[in-house]
């Protein structure tokens with residue numbers, strides 16, 4: 001294995017979701033020290049971020065241009081940092097994790113699974129090893145199962161959402177036939193961040209799962225719209241030293257529902273019409289090509305690896321009405337308010353939609369980010385907190401999500417296919433002066449209790465929670481008034 005970037009004491013790193021080749025080329029053209037592209041940090045407000053390391057210190061230059069990257073790279077090595085860095089961090093020799101500044105989005109939470117994000121070269125096994133990686137490859141099955149017991153599946157694309165991962169692994173292991181592991185990366189920004197910045201952590205988790213369930217391969221499933229991430233994880237998979245089973249990377253359609261575990265399997269099997277599968281049997285018994293399959297998100301697998309070495313954490317992405325989204329890593333006990341510290345909201349926060357597309361609305365940010373805390377407040381556990389600023393209308397927001405569900409569902413089952421149409425129609429009636437709360441509750445109850453997959457089960461949540469939290473706004477709309485002033489004078493069609 002060749003030396004990685006972490007062994008260089010003087011170096012320039014270029015980080016960001018898409019920092020651009022021009023910026024990288026400018027830095028390389030001017031520098032006499034190593035210049036490498038690293039993955040994003042999760043703090044998009046800082047992108048593109050140039051990190052200059054010299055003499056046990058790292059300077060951070062946020063929002064860098066090609067000109068700035070060039071001057072930083074040209075001036076590095078003289079004992080002081082060129083230009084005017086946004087922050088400089090003392091760390092001594094050889095830090096293996098991003099030296100985060102004491103203020104700003106990088107200071108929020110902890111950086112354990114995200115430790116290498118924005119610091120290591122994503123597809124460098126040498127960097128991963130220097131950072132203490134590949135430990136799971138040597139862990140025995142009992143230790144892996146122990147770690148998996150403490151980690152609930154993360155995200156609706158996981159085969160063990162909110163339940164201990166070890167239970168699923170034991171089911172797969174006990175099922176007859178050659179097993180498989182699927183890394184369902186068709187999910188949230190946090191999943192994409194892990195694969196783009198620290199793919200070896202995720203692959204390590206996938207290979208650990210493969211060893212426990214006795215799988216013959218691990219398949220990473222990415223969105224076709226995210227070619228850069230697929231490319232990074234493909235390079236990392238090819239460079240993985242002596243993987244326990246073959247690793248391959250596939251892409252699937254860029255549709256929201258394609259993240260649902262059984263639709264992910266349909267896409268991987270080459271079916272163009274994506275429909276959820278009836279359960280039982282679930283994928284743990286009959287999954288990819290009929291084999292018992294452990295389907296997990298990158299977040300889940302990274303947390304299993306982290307749990308070998310301490311308590312798992314939680315990745316949360318905060319977006320919506322913010323200056324720039326951020327993904328942060330938080331310890332057990334953190335609240336929604338802690339996650340919101342990482343962003344600059346656009347005005348006063350009216351509410352947050354917690355749990356992704358079909359998350360729940362709340363005006364209370366003092367809710368623990370645990371599975372129990374979130375589900376107890378009828379919020380989603382998807383790991384996305386979408387802020388709504390004052391001036392946003394809860395009825396319009398709920399209507400948009402209902403319409404999205406109507407347009408995006410796979411059509412396989414009546415409660416979801418017909419239910420989402422009726423839900424949209426009932427919300428439309430509000431704008432015609434009728435608020436049928438009982439009918440809405442009855443419909444949403446049927447959808448959540450009898451839909452085939454999580455799409456239909458969760459689809460009513462934005463409406464249900466908006467009604468609970470902002471009932472007076474619903475009543476006001478039926479009376480012909482939008483308290484937020486967002487719907488006045490507009491055609492109701494624009495909102496439902």
Ligand code: SF4
Nearest residue numbers: 410412413416453456
């Ligand atoms: S709940 Fe919706 S998305 Fe899921 S199978 Fe039924 S129609 Fe398809």
